[in-house]
Amino acid sequence: MGNGVFVTGTDTGVGKTLVSCALVRRLAQTGRSVGVMKPVETGVLPEQLSESDAGRLLAAAGTCDGIEEVSPYRFPLPLAPLAAASAQGRVIEIQEILGRYERLAARYACVVVEGAGGLLVPMAKDWDLRDLIGRIGLPVVLVGRAGLGGINHALLTLEGLRQRHCAVMAVVMNETALSTTPAQQEQCASTVALLRERAGVPVLGPLSYQPHLGSDWSGAVEMLAQSDPIRALANLVWAHAVGMPGSPRRGPEP
Template structure:
């Protein structure tokens, strides 16, 4: 069964919007392992709304933390110790889209980052990157961090305005496929996202890429 991880080069770049579009396109379930920040719409709620995803396909977070901070900080504020062993992808009869928090090296504890958890899972990862200035550096550093941990990289998804030279640099220097680009949407609604996602991506490309990288990702690693 298709399972993949969506992460980003930074926070607030649009990866949850992309995750909503991907979850809808795959007819998948969605899981956010750790939600930090409960005062506004959570990422799970955003995916449900923008992806028009039924409640039974939104899987319960392992941790729900009130403060809009990095998970390790939000947990400390509440006196909670995140147990990374609880962060095991849940079983699902449908494809499963898992979304991390912020960037690859966002800390979950004082010694474990999301990248370390991705390494344990050995699931294919989609790296979301904005197309604004600075994204080449952020993207290449994120790719390096993932590969250093042996995480299989499915490809990079660009979010924002069309910047061909930026895409070419990331693809060439990073030796990675560009899966597509999700443009800025004037009206961020479920129908608008569905239409934009269908125009920007081919679902079969994700399936083909997952099969390819999964063949290269046998085995598992432990936390350091």
């Protein structure tokens, strides 16, 4: 299909939205044409749309797209997408998501699509997130946890992507907790170092732990947008976007 990148994670809570927003913010800050999409989101209440993943992505991009355009499936229950949709008597249709993506890709040189949960989370009875990644045809940015368990989770997810011949652009490692002891700091450092040896793709980070996300989300995003890992990721994403034939509205090179 078209131009952009698909951000997924090794698990829920590893920082997909934070990385996606920082990436989008960096692209927007440098004058690049970037759209956003959060196809499926759960745990979203109508009165909290600005604090939803889709709302935060739109704020980072600074676009005028409506939330319905970028997030066609939103559910109030904080469950896996299939369960959340079933509870509402709804079915998540892959063709609807692909159609929404195509419309966004026609307007922007680059579209950052953020997934929900991990790679094999079920979206409907007969397809999961990996199926969507394969159908949408975008290279993947995998967000993982820098710390114990991070190596296994990242390598398993990479293996799952490669089984379906999904291209992986990079792995971004994120510190999801503060490393306060020498042992924790070594766990973080060794996780990143070993993944750089074994992943077979660029491993960026780790992004530093952000203790004030709950009280100052936009500030954390702005800071990370200037970090070396996000700058490197933005360069990779943009190089791919401008290399796509027919990409519309290409912004200036950095």
